Amino acid sequence: MSFIEKIFIDYDNLMLCIILGFTVLTISILYIILHKTEEYERFRSIKFYNIVWRWNWMSNKRVVSLWCYCPECGSELTCDDESCRSSNVLANKITYFICQKCGEVEKSRITGGDRKYVLKIIRLEILKRVNENSYKDEVIK
Ligand SMILES: [Zn+2]
Numbered sequence: 050m051s052f053i054e055k056i057f058i059d060y061d062n063l064m065l066c067i068i069l070g071f072t073v074l075t076i077s078i079l080y081i082i083l084h085k086t087e088e089y090e091r092f093r094s095i096k097f098y099n100i101v102w103r104w105n106w107m108s109n110k111r112v113v114s115l116w117c118y119c120p121e122c123g124s125e126l127t128c129d130d131e132s133c134r135s136s137n138v139l140a141n142k143i144t145y146f147i148c149q150k151c152g153e154v155e156k157s158r159i160t161g162g163d164r165k166y167v168l169k170i171i172r173l174e175i176l177k178r179v180n181e182n183s184y185k186d187e188v189i190k
Contacts, residue, residue: 089179095184097171098158101120101123110179112175115171127147130164133163139162143159
């Protein structure tokens with residue numbers, strides 16, 4: 050192998066190393082940017098209507114897996130929104146939240162609509178606090 054050929058082979062290897070290094074660096078930076086945890090993502094529970102609400106965050110401030118829990122025993126609550134189907138009057142549309150573990154006790158009630166409506170208003174309250182940056186005072190420790 051001539052001296053000239055050796056220089057070209059080394060040059061190719063050097064370029065390959067630079068390209069590989071650059072690729073790894075780019076992927077690492079992108080990974081860090083995409084997986085950066087926003088501060089609001091630590092805000093994952095709040096007390097509304099005397100019951101505890103918990104949820105997870107997806108990208109773009111999307112609230113997922115939102116549900117409510119008993120403030121006394123921490124169990125998942127069940128809800129009864131049967132009255133919403135039988136009435137067209139908003140004041141008569143009531144969703145009851147019941148804790149089976151505490152002996153089928155009513156823990157809360159929300160007037161105005163069924164469980165879909167309730168989840169929608171709770172979601173709006175959560176996002177309002179994130180957008181106003183006021184959630185930090187309300188985070189349940
Ligand atoms: Zn309970």
